[in-house]
Amino acid sequence: MQDKRFFIFRHGRVLVRKDSPDLLPVSKEWPALESMAESILPMSKDPENTDFVVQLRPDAEPGADFEWIPLRGLVGRVDDDIFNLWGKASQILHWQKIHRYCGTCGAETVDHPSEQAKICPACSLSWYPRISPCVIVLITRGEEMLLARSPRFTEGMYSTLAGFVEPGESVESTLRREIAEEVAIRIKNIRYFGSQPWPFPGQLMLGFFAEYSSGEIHIDGVEISDAGWYHFRNLPMIPDAGTIAGRMIRRYADHLEGRYPSPIDRR
Numbered sequence: 001m002q003d004k005r006f007f008i009f010r011h012g013r014v015l016v017r018k019d020s021p022d023l024l025p026v027s028k029e030w031p032a033l034e035s036m037a038e039s040i041l042p043m044s045k046d047p048e049n050t051d052f053v054v055q056l057r058p059d060a061e062p063g064a065d066f067e068w069i070p071l072r073g074l075v076g077r078v079d080d081d082i083f084n085l086w087g088k089a090s091q092i093l094h095w096q097k098i099h100r101y102c103g104t105c106g107a108e109t110v111d112h113p114s115e116q117a118k119i120c121p122a123c124s125l126s127w128y129p130r131i132s133p134c135v136i137v138l139i140t141r142g143e144e145m146l147l148a149r150s151p152r153f154t155e156g157m158y159s160t161l162a163g164f165v166e167p168g169e170s171v172e173s174t175l176r177r178e179i180a181e182e183v184a185i186r187i188k189n190i191r192y193f194g195s196q197p198w199p200f201p202g203q204l205m206l207g208f209f210a211e212y213s214s215g216e217i218h219i220d221g222v223e224i225s226d227a228g229w230y231h232f233r234n235l236p237m238i239p240d241a242g243t244i245a246g247r248m249i250r251r252y253a254d255h256l257e258g259r260y261p262s263p264i265d266r267r
């Protein structure tokens with residue numbers, strides 16, 4: 001069995017060893033952990049599970065070998081597999097925090113005996129960690145891409161369009177609605193690129209390419225403060241390559257440079 005790994009959190013920050021260049025979670029060589037933990041939860045119900053999420057007590061002092069960094073600070077700095085484990089740990093902690101009581105009758109919930117779920121002993125309702133699907137779309141027009149900025153973005157940053165899937169919608173309808181609302185153009189040839197778990201706090205990003213069909217850009221002025229067509233050789237500041245939006249923009253530019261036969265080729 002592999003060594004135990006502890007994904008340690010406090011106030012939304014994660015604990016890593018200073019001497020760990022790959023920012024791995026803390027492994028078993030830390031005898032003081034149990035006395036410093038508010039809670040230690042297994043990250044799966046698999047009996048072979050070796051991964052644990054730990055909420056550290058506010059007064060615990062991990063020592064000079066460790067440092068706290070924001071969860072977001074891991075994006076692009078660690079491999080996807082490790083980042084997704086940190087994300088899963090964060091989502092398990094969040095889910096535990098918001099489902100301590102039954103939303104229907106108010107009774108205290110308990111852990112499901114065999115599944116990653118909380119159940120209400122009084123009315124038998126159950127709650128699984130919630131995942132919110134969100135679409136990300138890169139609209140292309142020949143050698144140009146439609147990039148937009150939200151007022152929430154870092155100054156100067158432009159990215160793909162994005163939006164949450166609403167009740168009753170297919171992913172395709174979400175794409176068309178978001179694009180119509182945010183920039184008021186029409187698209188064609190929607191192609192799936194890939195997905196990325198995004199634990200802030202529990203989105204699943206579904207990435208798509210779409211081709212421009214018709215219309216002029218009219219921004220909504222609320223979710224989008226600016227949008228335009230950008231040539232692939234003259235891009236503004238774009239998201240980190242650790243994000244699915246950053247990957248899609250780079251992938252399309254690489255495709256135009258001749259490095260990929262198709263932007264959705266997964267090599």
Ligand SMILES: [Zn+2]
Nearest residue numbers: 102105120123
């Ligand atoms: Zn209940």
